[in-house]
Amino acid sequence: MCLPEENKSCKVRRKQNSSEEMVRLGRLWMSLLPFGFLLFFSSAFIRVPGALAWSKEGHVMTCQIAQALLEPEASEAVYQLLPDYVKGNLSSLCIWPDQIRHWYKYRWTSPLHFIDTPDNACSFQYSRDCHDSHGVEDMCVAGAVKNFTSQLMHYKEGTSDRRYNMTEALLFLSHFMGDIHQPMHVGFTTDEGGNTIELHWFRHKSNLHHVWDREIILTALADYYDKDVSLLLQDIERNYTDGIWSDDITSWKHCNDISQCVNNWAKESIQIACKWGYEGVEAGATLADDYFDSRVPFVMKRIAQGGIRLAMILNKVFADSEERFATAT
Numbered sequence: 001m002c003l004p005e006e007n008k009s010c011k012v013r014r015k016q017n018s019s020e021e022m023v024r025l026g027r028l029w030m031s032l033l034p035f036g037f038l039l040f041f042s043s044a045f046i047r048v049p050g051a052l053a054w055s056k057e058g059h060v061m062t063c064q065i066a067q068a069l070l071e072p073e074a075s076e077a078v079y080q081l082l083p084d085y086v087k088g089n090l091s092s093l094c095i096w097p098d099q100i101r102h103w104y105k106y107r108w109t110s111p112l113h114f115i116d117t118p119d120n121a122c123s124f125q126y127s128r129d130c131h132d133s134h135g136v137e138d139m140c141v142a143g144a145v146k147n148f149t150s151q152l153m154h155y156k157e158g159t160s161d162r163r164y165n166m167t168e169a170l171l172f173l174s175h176f177m178g179d180i181h182q183p184m185h186v187g188f189t190t191d192e193g194g195n196t197i198e199l200h201w202f203r204h205k206s207n208l209h210h211v212w213d214r215e216i217i218l219t220a221l222a223d224y225y226d227k228d229v230s231l232l233l234q235d236i237e238r239n240y241t242d243g244i245w246s247d248d249i250t251s252w253k254h255c256n257d258i259s260q261c262v263n264n265w266a267k268e269s270i271q272i273a274c275k276w277g278y279e280g281v282e283a284g285a286t287l288a289d290d291y292f293d294s295r296v297p298f299v300m301k302r303i304a305q306g307g308i309r310l311a312m313i314l315n316k317v318f319a320d321s322e323e324r325f326a327t328a329t
């Protein structure tokens with residue numbers, strides 16, 4: 001029972017109660033699901049402003065598209081690598097790398113979600129651009145995709161002298177294939193891939209990076225898909241099986257040398273970022289219908305490409321030797 005003049009202590013008490021509850025809930029999750037706990041913990045307590053990632057929805061769709069395209073060998077390997085409690089559902093862990101990137105143990109992964117290219121250059125060069133803010137080479141999303149692809153290539157050699165955690169390699173690869181396809185993840189250095197360009201999305205505050213991570217997807221879901229991600233996913237799948245992209249899928253999947261492919265995918269992203277992301281957008285602008293209508297096709301296409309190419313990599317990596325990549329770093 002709380003009297004008005006006790007308001008203050010009531011508030012405190014309520015807070016304590018709810019935090020006790022959080023702790024209890026947290027313990028429960030931790031005991032049940034190690035990965036799930038991470039998801040719960042970070043989504044409930046840590047709000048990272050302008051987090052650098054496709055939204056949950058973007059990553060989930062990319063991974064669902066990929067998993068549906070796996071050949072039996074890759075499908076089996078993925079199943080074996082995933083922890084039991086996700087029951088073989090890759091997409092439920094595809095945002096794990098966003099959840100752990102601020103943890104001390106995983107701080108090294110933080111620069112692996114994006115690439116900063118020179119302002120207005122609208123190009124990507126691996127040797128020039130793929131490094132972290134201290135200049136350490138390969139520490140960018142293009143380097144990460146190569147890294148975890150080559151780690152997974154050792155999966156078939158068995159467990160005897162594995163240097164790397166193959167489960168983590170699978171989750172990182174699956175996540176970073178989403179990130180490298182998000183155009184604003186290969187953006188300009190000064191504005192941090194659009195993160196510092198604050199603006200309005202329709203009537204609420206946002207920033208340019210977030211518009212491409214999430215706002216466009218959420219608006220599409222609300223306007224056309226009754227807020228149901230599975231309906232949007234079906235539409236995307238239809239469009240690459242017998243719709244607008246069905247003739248393009250072979251060229252999307254084409255890849256002999258993973259290093260070259262990764263460079264091409266990053267180039268595609270920065271070119272879309274320049275032409276469709278940054279173009280005509282100033283800080284303080286209000287983006288609405290015109291921007292949404294003209295950009296939503298790119299967002300959907302990038303989600304599809306990310307998923308199809310992730311499947312391509314996993315199919316090659318886990319396949320019999322003759323179908324595998326000739327080279328990997």
Ligand SMILES: *[C@@H]1O[C@H](CO)[C@@H](O)[C@H](O)[C@H]1NC(C)=O
Binds near residue numbers: 060089091092
């Ligand atoms: C797999 O996980 C995703 C993300 O949590 C979820 O949206 C989807 O419904 C799950 N799929 C199945 C078949 O459970």
Ligand SMILES: *[C@@H]1O[C@H](CO)[C@@H](O)[C@H](O)[C@H]1NC(C)=O
Binds near residue numbers: 112138139145147148
């Ligand atoms: C590759 O992965 C290992 C750990 O698995 C890590 O130490 C290294 O920094 C990673 N490099 C890149 C470019 O991802």
Ligand SMILES: *[C@@H]1O[C@H](CO)[C@@H](O)[C@H](O)[C@H]1NC(C)=O
Binds near residue numbers: 034165166167168
């Ligand atoms: C691999 O990493 C996952 C997630 O961090 C962890 O739960 C698992 O125990 C690790 N496996 C091995 C063999 O170290």
Ligand SMILES: *[C@@H]1O[C@H](CO)[C@@H](O)[C@H](O)[C@H]1NC(C)=O
Binds near residue numbers: 232239297
């Ligand atoms: C699928 O293609 C149709 C045109 O045939 C288009 O109207 C629709 O927006 C596309 N959907 C997605 C999610 O790309």
Ligand SMILES: [Zn+2]
Binds near residue numbers: 052053054113
């Ligand atoms: Zn990310």
